[in-house]
Each structure stands twice: as C-alpha cells, then as structure tokens.
Amino acid sequence: MNFDYNEEQQLLAESVRRFLARDYTFEARKQIVASESGMSDSIWATFTQISLLAVTLPEDAGGFGGGAVDLMATMESIGEALVVEPFLPTVGLGAKLVQLAGSEAQKSELLPKVAEGAMKLAFACTEEQSRYDLARVSVSARREGSGYVIEGGKRIVLGGAVADRFIVSARSAGDTADREGVSLFLVAADAPGVTRTNYRTLDGTRACDVRFNNVRVAAEAMLGPEGAALPAIEAAVDFATALLCAEAVGAMKFANDTTLEYLKARKQFGVPIGAFQALQHRMVDMFIACEQSRSMAALACTRVDTETDPVERALAVSAAKIKIADSCRLVSQESVQLHGGMGMTEELKVSHTFRRLTMIAQQFGDADHHLARYASLSAGQNSRGR
Amino acid sequence: MDLNYSAEEITFRDMVRGWLRENLPVELREKVVGYDHFTRDELLAWHRILAGQGWIAPAWPQEWGGTGWNAVQRYIFEEECGYVGAPPLVPFGLMMCGPVLVRFGTPQQKAHFLPRIYQGDDFWCQGYSEPGSGSDLASLKTRAVRNGEHYVVTGQKTWTTLAHYADWIFCLVRTGAADQKKQEGISFLLIDMKTPGITVRPLMLMDGGHEVNEVFFDDVKVPVTNRVHDEGAGWTVAKFLLSHERMNTARIGTSRRELERLKDYAARQTVDGRPLIEDPRFRDKLTRLEVELTALSITNLRFLDQLRGGRPPGAEISMLKIRGTEIQQMLTELMMQAAGPLAQPFAAVGEAPDFDLFTAGLAPRYANFRKTSIYAGSNEIQRNIIAKLSLGL
Numbered sequence: 001m002n003f004d005y006n007e008e009q010q011l012l013a014e015s016v017r018r019f020l021a022r023d024y025t026f027e028a029r030k031q032i033v034a035s036e037s038g039m040s041d042s043i044w045a046t047f048t049q050i051s052l053l054a055v056t057l058p059e060d061a062g063g064f065g066g067g068a069v070d071l072m073a074t075m076e077s078i079g080e081a082l083v084v085e086p087f088l089p090t091v092g093l094g095a096k097l098v099q100l101a102g103s104e105a106q107k108s109e110l111l112p113k114v115a116e117g118a119m120k121l122a123f124a125c126t127e128e129q130s131r132y133d134l135a136r137v138s139v140s141a142r143r144e145g146s147g148y149v150i151e152g153g154k155r156i157v158l159g160g161a162v163a164d165r166f167i168v169s170a171r172s173a174g175d176t177a178d179r180e181g182v183s184l185f186l187v188a189a190d191a192p193g194v195t196r197t198n199y200r201t202l203d204g205t206r207a208c209d210v211r212f213n214n215v216r217v218a219a220e221a222m223l224g225p226e227g228a229a230l231p232a233i234e235a236a237v238d239f240a241t242a243l244l245c246a247e248a249v250g251a252m253k254f255a256n257d258t259t260l261e262y263l264k265a266r267k268q269f270g271v272p273i274g275a276f277q278a279l280q281h282r283m284v285d286m287f288i289a290c291e292q293s294r295s296m297a298a299l300a301c302t303r304v305d306t307e308t309d310p311v312e313r314a315l316a317v318s319a320a321k322i323k324i325a326d327s328c329r330l331v332s333q334e335s336v337q338l339h340g341g342m343g344m345t346e347e348l349k350v351s352h353t354f355r356r357l358t359m360i361a362q363q364f365g366d367a368d369h370h371l372a373r374y375a376s377l378s379a380g381q382n383s384r385g386r
Numbered sequence: 387m388d389l390n391y392s393a394e395e396i397t398f399r400d401m402v403r404g405w406l407r408e409n410l411p412v413e414l415r416e417k418v419v420g421y422d423h424f425t426r427d428e429l430l431a432w433h434r435i436l437a438g439q440g441w442i443a444p445a446w447p448q449e450w451g452g453t454g455w456n457a458v459q460r461y462i463f464e465e466e467c468g469y470v471g472a473p474p475l476v477p478f479g480l481m482m483c484g485p486v487l488v489r490f491g492t493p494q495q496k497a498h499f500l501p502r503i504y505q506g507d508d509f510w511c512q513g514y515s516e517p518g519s520g521s522d523l524a525s526l527k528t529r530a531v532r533n534g535e536h537y538v539v540t541g542q543k544t545w546t547t548l549a550h551y552a553d554w555i556f557c558l559v560r561t562g563a564a565d566q567k568k569q570e571g572i573s574f575l576l577i578d579m580k581t582p583g584i585t586v587r588p589l590m591l592m593d594g595g596h597e598v599n600e601v602f603f604d605d606v607k608v609p610v611t612n613r614v615h616d617e618g619a620g621w622t623v624a625k626f627l628l629s630h631e632r633m634n635t636a637r638i639g640t641s642r643r644e645l646e647r648l649k650d651y652a653a654r655q656t657v658d659g660r661p662l663i664e665d666p667r668f669r670d671k672l673t674r675l676e677v678e679l680t681a682l683s684i685t686n687l688r689f690l691d692q693l694r695g696g697r698p699p700g701a702e703i704s705m706l707k708i709r710g711t712e713i714q715q716m717l718t719e720l721m722m723q724a725a726g727p728l729a730q731p732f733a734a735v736g737e738a739p740d741f742d743l744f745t746a747g748l749a750p751r752y753a754n755f756r757k758t759s760i761y762a763g764s765n766e767i768q769r770n771i772i773a774k775l776s777l778g779l
Contacts, residue, residue, distance in 0.1 A: 038735070131657050131726045156727045161735070177659055198735040202749040207730065209740075268522035278766060336756050340520055340764065341545045341598075344591050344757050351592035355753060358722075359730060366723060368667045 003298065005073055013073030015050050020081040026349045029082060029204075038206035039085045039162055048117030053091055058099065061111035067305035068239060072246045072297065079250025082349070082356055084205045086120055088247070089159025092240035094121025097167050101184055101224030101232040110165070110186075122163035124154035124210050125233065132365040134169070134233050136177050139212060141170035141185060148172070148222070150185060150215040158363075161198040161206035163189050168212065173227045182230050184223035191215055203356040231310065238317040241364040242300035245324045248360045249297050252290040252327060255335040255353045259283065262339055279338060286334050289327035296320035315377055318370040324360070325367035332357035389684065391462075398459055402466045409435060410472050418471040419647075421747045423595060426509060426551040432473040433506040443480050443504055447488060450500045457693045461686070468639025476548060479503040479510035482627055483556050486574070490615040490623055499576070513543040513557030513577070513601060514624075520545075521767050523558070524568045524621065528603060530559040530575060537561070537575060537613070539583075539606040545761070549586050549599040552579050558620050572620035576612040583607075591757070593750035594733075628763065635707035635762065637714060638683045644717045645676060652724045662724055675716050682709045701775035704768035711758035711765065718752040725749075 005013065023043065032040045047053050055070050057063025064070070078087060095114045098107055098121075113119035130136040139152030150170050160166065166187045174181030187194060193215035196208040224232050263274030263283060273279055300320035307313040332354040336343035343350055361367070391399065414432055417424060436442040444460045446452035455463065475481075484503050487496050502508045519526040528541025539559055549555065555577050562571015577584070583606040589598045615623050649672065652663040662668050686706060689699045722729045729749045734741040759765045773779040 126727050128728070129656050129659075131655075133658065136659070156730050197738045197740060199731045199738065199741065199746075200733045200735060201730045202732045202753070206735070267518075268520065268525070270522075273521075278769070333756065337759060337764075340760055341515070341757075344760065346590040346592055346594070351753075354756075355592065355749075358749065358753070362723075362727065362729065366726070368665070368723075371667060 009070055009073060012050075012052070012055065012070070013077065016052060016074045017077045019046060019050065020077050020083070024081045024083060026352075029084065029352075033084055033200070033204040037162055038200060038204075043083075043085055044117055047085070047087065048115075051115075052087070053117055054115040056091060057095060057111050057115050058107070061107060062115040063111065068242045068246075068301035069298075069305055071243055072301050075243050075246035076250030076253065079247035079252075079356070080254045082204070082251065082352055084203075086122070086159030086162060086205070088240055088243055089123065089163070090114060090119075090121045092243045093123040093158075093236055094163075094165075094167055096236040096239050097121075097123060097184065097223065097232060100235055101229060105220070106186070106223060119165065120159065120163050121165050121167060122157050122160040123169075123236070124157045124160065124166045125169045125237075126154060126156045128153065128155055132369040133177070134237060135179050135182060135230055137169050137171045137182050138176045139168065139170045141172045141183055143172070144216070147216055147218045148185065150187065150212045150217060152212055154210045154212075157196075157208050157210055158205070160189075160196060160208035160210060165189060166194075166210065167223060168210075169229065169233060179230050181227045182233070183226050184229040184233070185217055186221045186223055187212070187215060187217060191217070201359060203359040204352065234310065234314065235304075237364055238300075238313055239304045241317050241321055242297070242304045244360060244363060245293070245297040245300050245320045248324045248328055248357065249290065249294045251353050251356050251360065252286075252293060252331045255331050255350055255357065256283075256286050256290050258350050258353075259286065259335045259338050262342075266340075273338075282334055282338065286331050289330050293324050293327045296323040311377055311381065315374060315381075318365075318374040318377070321365060321370040322367050322374065325362075325370070328357040328361040332361075389687070391458075395458060395462060399462050399466060402463050403470070405439070406466060406470045406472065409439070410470060411435075414473050415471045418473055420744065421751055424473055426548075429473060429476055429551075430506045430509070433475065436475075437505055442475075442506075443484060445481075446484060446500075446504075450484075450488065450496070451504045457690050458687075461690050465639030465642075468637060468641075469643050470639075471643060476509070478512045478547075478552075478556070479508065479554075482512060483510050483554075483576070486556070486614060486623055486627055489626060490574075490619075492611075494611070495576075495614065508553045509548070509551050511546050511549045511552035511555050511579075511601075513546060513555045515545045516542060517544050521764060523624070524572070526558055526560060526572065528557065528559045530561050530573060530608070532561070532610070532617075535610050537573075537608045537610060539575070539577065539603045539608055541603050543601040543603075544589070544598075546586075546599045546601045547597055547761075549579070549601050550588065550596065555579055555601065556614075558624055561617050561620075569621040571618050572624070573617050574614045574620040574623040575608050576614065577603075577606065577608050581606050581608070591754060593754040595750075595754060629703075636682060636686050636710040638679065638686060638710070641679055641710070641713050641717060642683075644714075644721075645672075645679060648672065648717060648721055648724065651721060655724050655726065657726075668720075668724070671720060675713065675720065678709065678716075679713055682706065682713060685709075701771045704763075704771045707762065708759075708765045708768050714758050715752075715755050718748070718755045722748045722752045 054063040055066045059065045095111060098110050127138055141148045141150050166189060168185045168187050169182055170185055171181050172183040193213040195211045198208045201207050264272050266273050300317045303313050303316035335350050336354050339350055342348055345351060443451050444453040444455050444463060448454050487499055516526050530537035530539045557575050557577055558572055559575055560571055561573040583604040585602040587600045588596045589600055590596060653661050655662040657665050689703060692699050725745050725748050728745050731746045
C-alpha cells in the first residue's frame with residue numbers, strides 16, 4: 001500500500017499548480033469565460049509546453065504512457081482553478097477513445113497532434129432521449145458505397161464548441177437501446193452537413209449541440225470494430241469519470257478552504273461566526289465529504305489504470321461517482337449557505353465553484369444513474385456466485 | 387377534529403379562484419410559468435389590477451382598504467394566487483411599510499403614504515442589512531445625525547431587493563450614542579430615493595440576475611417628519627416587522643403548482659426508454675417532497691386555526707420559513723435533475739434559433755433559489771429563534 005505520488009507525478013502537479021496560480025487567477029478566468037471562443041490559446045499552449053496534454057498518450061505518439069493516477073493531482077489543480085479549457089474532453093475522452101479503439105494509422109495520425117496541442121477532440125454521445133445511457137444511440141450510420149452516411153443529432157457535446165474533430169457514436173445496426181450495433185466515427189468539425197449550436201454551460205465552459213445532416217464519411221473514419229464500440233466507450237467514459245472525480249476534489253477543497261476562512265473572518269454578534277457550534281459541525285461534515293471524495297477518486301483512478309475486468313472497473317467508478325456527486329451537492333450548497341448573501345454573488349469565486357460542482361455532480365451520470373449501474377452490476381456478480 | 391375547509395371557506399375559495407381565472411392576464415401568468423424576471427411595470431400592472439378589485443392589501447384595517455377577511459380567508463387568497471401563477475407581490479410596501487405605518491405612523495404619515503402604497507404609486511424597498519450587519523442586524527452602522535428639522539444620513543445598505551425600481555426606502559439607522567446598547571439608539575426612517583446623495587449599485591447574483599443592490603447614503607437629508615415612531619424606537623418597529631415577514635414564507639400554493647409542474651416534466655423525460663416519473667429512485671424523491679409539502683400545509687393550517695381562535699402562535703412560526711424554503715429549493719433541484727444532462731446549457735453563443743431557453747433556465751433557477759434559505763432571516767437564525775423563544779434553550 002502506498003498513497004503517495006511518485007516524484008514525476010509530484011513534479012508535474014507542482015508545475016501545473018504554480019502555473020495556474022500565476023496565470024489562471026479568478027480575474028483571468030473571468031476574461032477567458034467572456035471571450036469569443038471561451039478558452040485561451042495561450043493557456044492551451046502552456047499545457048502543451050509542460051507536456052500536460054501528453055501525460056496519458058502512448059510513448060510512440062510523443063506521450064509518456066501514463067494513466068489516470070498520473071493526472072490525479074493535476075486534475076485537482078484544474079478543479080481548484082476552475083479551468084474551462086477542454087482538457088478532459090480532449091485528453092480524457094477523445095484521445096482515450098482513439099487509444100482504446102483506433103487503428104495504428106488513426107493513432108499515429110491523431111495522437112501526436114493532440115500531444116502538440118494542435119488537435120482538440122470532443123466525444124459526441126449524449127442525445128435528446130439518451131440521458132446518461134451510453135448504449136442508447138439513435139444517430140444512425142448507414143452504409144453507402146465504401147463509406148457511411150451519418151444522420152441525427154447529438155446534445156451537450158463537452159468541448160464541442162472548439163473541437164477540430166468529433167468522435168461520434170452512431171448506430172450501424174440494431175434498435176435504439178441495444179448494446180450491439182454501436183459504432184464510432186471520426187468526423188471533422190467542418191465536414192459538409194455538420195452544424196453546431198454553441199453555448200456556455202452553467203459552469204462557464206463551452207459545449208455544443210451537433211446536427212449531422214447526411215454526413216458522408218469514408219470507411220477509414222470508423223474507429224474500432226463495426227457495431228461493437230460500446231466496451232471502448234464505457235472504458236473511456238469510466239476513465240474520464242475517474243479524472244472528473246479528481247477534479248471535483250480540487251473544487252471541493254477550494255470551496256472548503258474559502259468557507260473556513262470566511263467562518264474565521266466574518267464577525268456577527270461580536271464573535272467570528274465560526275465560533276458557533278451549529279456552523280462548526282457543518283464545516284466538519286464538508287471537510288469529511290471532501291476527504292472521502294479524495295479516497296474515492298483514488299479508488300477510481302487506480303482501478304481504471306489497472307483493472308482488467310470491466311465489471312470491477314465499472315463498480316469502482318460508479319461507487320466513486322456516487323460519493324462524489326453526493327459530496328459535490330453537500331459542499332456546494334453548504335459553502336454558499338455559510339457565506340450568506342455573499343455566496344450568492346457573481347463577484348465571489350465560491351459561487352462559480354458552486355456552479356462547477358453542480359455540473360460535475362451530473363456529468364457522466366448523476367448519483368441515481370450510478371446507483372442503478374452499481375446495483376445492477378453487483379447483482380449480476382452475486383448471481384454468478386461471487 | 388376536522389382538517390377540511392368549511393362550506394363557507396370553500397365558497398370563498400371558489401369565488402377567489404373564479405375571479406383569478408377571469409382577471410389574471412395570460413401574458414403575466416406565462417411569465418411566471420416561464421420563470422421569467424418581471425419588469426417594474428409588469429409588477430405594478432398586477433398590483434393595480436388587485437387594487438382595482440380592492441384585494442391588494444387584505445390584512446390592512448378596512449379604513450385603509452383592507453378586505454376584512456379573517457386569517458384563513460387571507461391564507462386561501464394567497465395560496466390561490468400562488469397556485470394559479472399570479473405574479474409575486476412586492477412585499478416592501480404592502481406587507482412591511484404599510485403595516486408599520488398602520489401600527490406606528492402619525493396621522494399625516496398614514497394619510498400620505500398608505501393610499502399611495504395601496505394604489506402602487508410608490509415602489510418601496512427595504513434598507514435593513516449592511517455589509518457588517520446581516521444576521522446581527524442590530525449592529526448596523528448607518529448614521530443619522532439630527533440637524534434642525536432634518537436627519538443627515540450617511541452609510542451603506544446591502545442586499546436591497548429591487549432598489550433599482552424603488553421610489554422610497556425604509557431604513558433602520560443609528561441615531562443614538564456609540565456607548566448605548568446596540569438595540570437602543572436605532573430609528574426607523576422613510577427616505578425618498580430621489581434625494582441627493584443616494585447611489586444604487588447592482589449586485590449581480592450567480593444566475594446572472596439583477597435583483598439586489600448596494601445602496602450608499604452620502605449626507606442624505608431626510609425630514610424629521612419621515613421618522614416612524616420615536617427616535618431610538620426603531621428596534622421595536624423592526625421586531626414588529628420581522629414577525630410580519632415570517633407570516634408569508636410558506637408559499638404553499640406556489641410550491642403545489644411547481645410540484646405538479648415537476649410531475650408533468652418528469653413524465654415527459656425518459657430513462658431507459660421509460661418515463662422518468664416511473665423510475666423508483668426519482669419517484670421516491672418526488673413522493674417525499676409531496677409528503678413534506680402536505681405536512682407543511684397542514685401545519686400552516688394549524689397555525690391559522692390558532693390565530694383565528696385568538697391564540698396566536700409564537701416563535702415556532704419560523705418553521706414555516708425553514709421548511710417552506712427547503713421545499714422550494716428541492717423543487718428547483720429535482721427539476722434540474724429531471725432534465726439530466728440537458729440541464730447544462732446556460733446561454734447561447736452566436737446564432738442559436740433552436741436554443742432551448744426553458745431547459746437552460748432550470749440550473750440557474752436552482753442556483754438562484756439557494757438565496758431562499760439565506761434571505762429574510764437565514765434558516766440558521768430561524769432555528770435560533772425557535773431554540774431560544776419556543777424551547778427556552
């Protein structure tokens with residue numbers, strides 16, 4: 001057993017932390033959020049320079065072959081600073097899907113560009129009726145000639161507003177909710193027939209809805225085996241969820257630190273409000289929630305790196321996401337409440353952290369979704385006699 | 387024991403309901419249902435319709451336009467308005483300044499201000515909280531120094547709801563010496579917002595909305611005739627007003643409407659190809675919320691029954707604010723959860739004719755409603771009140 005980060009992990013985390021503390025202040029972030037693209041190219045360039053984009057990419061693509069654990073501390077810093085650049089969509093989801101499902105040719109075309117900061121990816125999977133179910137895919141991929149025609153709409157594509165390439169889940173066979181028959185396709189964001197509607201999300205990041213109208217792609221655009229992409233999709237989303245859990249810990253840590261400071265500084269009735277036991281106990285519960293989330297983020301990140309049984313992996317990730325969703329809710333609500341009216345204002349960072357935590361609680365499945373997934377997977381294990 | 391309304395009360399309810407059906411403008415109701423913000427003119431439009439009917443200030447004495455309804459009838463009226471989706475009534479004039487003037491005002495103050503409040507001629511806001519004085523309201527620092535027939539007011543108020551719409555503000559100010567007990571030496575002043583020296587600065591909330599403001603007073607001259615009650619008796623007025631504020635916080639009619647809304651919305655969302663409302667996890671949360679609302683509504687009726695029987699409830703009435711706001715918050719949270727991943731969009735960037743504004747409003751509304759457990763005496767303060775006054779702790 002060893003819960004410490006190794007030297008390389010510490011060095012990376014430290015350089016990210018220092019860089020964000022200097023260049024990603026609350027004021028700087030405000031300007032990025034309000035800018036036209038909603039992200040900063042210079043921040044992205046620095047991510048590239050410090051090799052952040054390459055940590056989890058394979059060595060032959062210019063990467064370091066790392067896993068989720070290698071990014072854990074970095075994700076915490078990203079959560080603390082409320083970074084809006086599409087790091088998780090590009091590296092955690094997009095590049096991971098290419099690594100898991102792509103051919104050698106696809107990997108060598110795309111991954112070095114990701115490592116160089118020249119390619120942003122976005123995974124288009126959510127649909128109007130899909131909720132958090134990855135298998136519920138109604139966007140269709142119809143064979144035509146040697147290629148495919150993609151038709152349908154995707155919603156809430158994280159990082160999609162600035163993506164160069166979409167990875168689209170589409171149904172090449174079967175009914176809407178079948179596990180079989182889901183394929184992945186690489187589609188350029190500027191391909192004919194692709195239209196996107198861009199928007200800012202509650203937490204200040206950018207996402208989009210995408211319409212695929214009679215979009216023709218070559219056979220080489222298919223990522224992974226035809227009709228059997230779901231295992232790779234689930235693995236990539238579990239990987240991204242584990243990273244999201246680590247990000248949540250950083251955001252919670254900030255909310256707790258700043259609330260604790262406020263409890264000590266704010267005076268009413270002649271004493272700091274932190275002198276009131278009713279508030280002390282609530283602060284303690286927030287602290288416990290953050291520590292338990294840290295433990296569960298560690299569980300999720302280590303399991304997605306090492307667990308070969310997809311059921312075991314999914315159980316760990318769902319367990320972590322349940323705990324993290326509940327903790328995000330508690331910490332976000334309480335940090336605002338304990339700040340009083342100030343916590344409600346745009347001008348205090350804690351209200352922005354509230355919004356990020358609210359979104360994290362839902363992204364890649366809310367607590368109810370993961371409760372259902374955990375319950376059904378563990379019931380399956382019991383019936384297999386374990 | 388009988389938990390039902392009497393035949394007369396049902397007749398009254400049906401009468402109110404029928405009138406609302408005829409007289410609530412569709413466009414105002416649609417704004418309520420669409421979770422839109424109201425302009426000053428829209429708020430006043432509904433105010434004037436009710437004033438025209440003679441129903442704008444049911445609790446006032448009849449000589450000033452009150453309806454003479456008893457507590458149960460007033461409750462029925464409020465809940466019917468909430469349930470049908472009538473615009474909110476701004477409470478600062480009708481439910482705060484008005485009752486204060488009725489209780490403590492001079493004949494001249496009553497004759498001047500009460501009809502204007504009734505007709506909606508003056509839009510009022512409330513100058514209570516200060517940056518250093520929130521829960522500990524009595525520590526307020528805004529000073530009023532007597533100079534002949536005027537007070538000169540200097541200081542700052544904050545969280546002033548709708549100050550940017552207001553013609554008048556009622557303020558708690560310090561007139562006494564610094565060595566006095568903090569509850570002593572406070573006075574209650576009525577201040578014209580057009581007086582030189584007043585600056586209003588918006589405080590943007592995290593959902594992007596402009597509801598509250600900071601109000602700065604820089605040597606603002608206020609006639610002594612605009613003081614309500616004696617100099618130094620402001621805390622008596624404030625306590626009277628705070629107990630008034632807590633009577634209107636359960637918002638059961640509004641929550642009932644929102645609950646129906648939530649059920650309807652959840653029936654149209656799907657999980658695993660079936661309506662979300664059939665999902666046991668979601669349904670249980672919905673049911674718990676409905677039971678909470680039933681419990682609150684019957685508790686509220688018990689308080690009303692006591693009030694009508696001449697045994698007015700004490701500090702325990704604070705529980706209406708605590709549970710009422712928790713229910714409102716939970717309703718917004720479950721609406722957001724029901725939307726699932728679709729609740730993430732906030733604001734369109736560039737051309738977006740298909741952007742779904744309603745769903746995009748659900749998460750901001752959840753964020754906005756966090757205020758309800760903070761404002762009007764935070765829920766922590768309400769618990770302190772029950773602990774101290776009802777339980778003797």
